[in-house]
Amino acid sequence: MDTFMTPSNMPMKKATPSFAEPHLQVRNIALTLFAEQGYQSVSLRKLASALGIQAGSLYNHIASKQDLLFELIDEHETDLLDAIEASVRSNMKPAEQLLAYIRTHIDFNVKHAHRRSITQLEFRNLSPEQQGETLAIRNMQADILSNIIQQGIQQNAFNPIRFKASETLLLAMLNEAAFLVSTDGNTVLDDIIVSLQTIITSLLVRTPTSRRLAAQ
Structure with missing residues (x-):
């Protein structure tokens, strides 16, 4: 043996x-x-x-190399979904939920840099069925962000926006931020999170000035 x-x-x-x-x-x-x-x-x-x-x-110990790859990617996406669901609580205001989503998404991907790298770069090597299962989990992650933004707009806490385009942009920013922290030794995780929170908040959260402009 x-x-x-x-x-x-x-x-x-x-x-x-x-x-x-x-x-x-x-x-x-x-x-x-x-x-x-x-x-x-x-x-x-x-x-x-x-x-x-x-x-x-x-x-x-394994069925195939491709199945092993899928297992690693599926675990990462599922664990990220679980982390997001645990951090974004229903009793939070939309702005608080948004900040929790941002911090959890970046923090998780930085802590699991190898899994994040494989998930992003090797997705193309999965079978169509495996890709479909992976995309279904990613869609659930995106749906949480969508619901946060929708609720914020409905509660007049967020500016009305082009919804799907903004969601895609935000997720791209989160992924890029995690990559930056993982590859640049001079980049501090908390600094990136705070900076990104500030940028996204300034884009989405309605201020007294933006409310007056919208009413004109």
């Missing part, structure tokens, strides 16, 4: 009891390799070598 090994030069997370489970170890090594070298560049042979086992033995 193959024994899993972790090469000393392989960047790894600190081992935990659950990490000893073979499938989780395959996932963890694959996550690092996919993020650092690219999904297409990581063959099953290379993955098996990093694990210290024979390539054929991988099929004892």
Whole structure:
């Protein structure tokens, strides 16, 4: 029976009891390799070598490389959705919900930079069915933002806007902010979050001046 090994030069997370489970170890090594070298560049042979086992033995732990990729992407998108749902509470005002959404989205993606990178860059390597499942989760994330904006407009807290275009722009800004923090060592997470909150708030939140202009 193959024994899993972790090469000393392989960047790894600190081992935990659950990490000893073979499938989780395959996932963890694959996550690092996919993020650092690219999904297409990581063959099953290379993955098996990093694990210290024979390539054929991988099929004892995964169905295929593509299914492994989908599992990593699906987990990231689902966990992000759960984090957003937990932070955006119904008893908050729309402006408070918006700030919670912004902070959670950026903070989560920065803390899980490898998973975020794979999710964004390797989506094209999923099957059409897998892409559909991933997009369904992303749509649920976007729906939360849509509802926040809609409620803010209905409550006269946000400026009336071109709805779908603004939602797409906001999500692009959030993703770019997370990428910036993850790749630029001089960029501070809290600074980015505060700056983006200020920009988005100034665009959406109705001020006394914007209300007077809208009434004219």
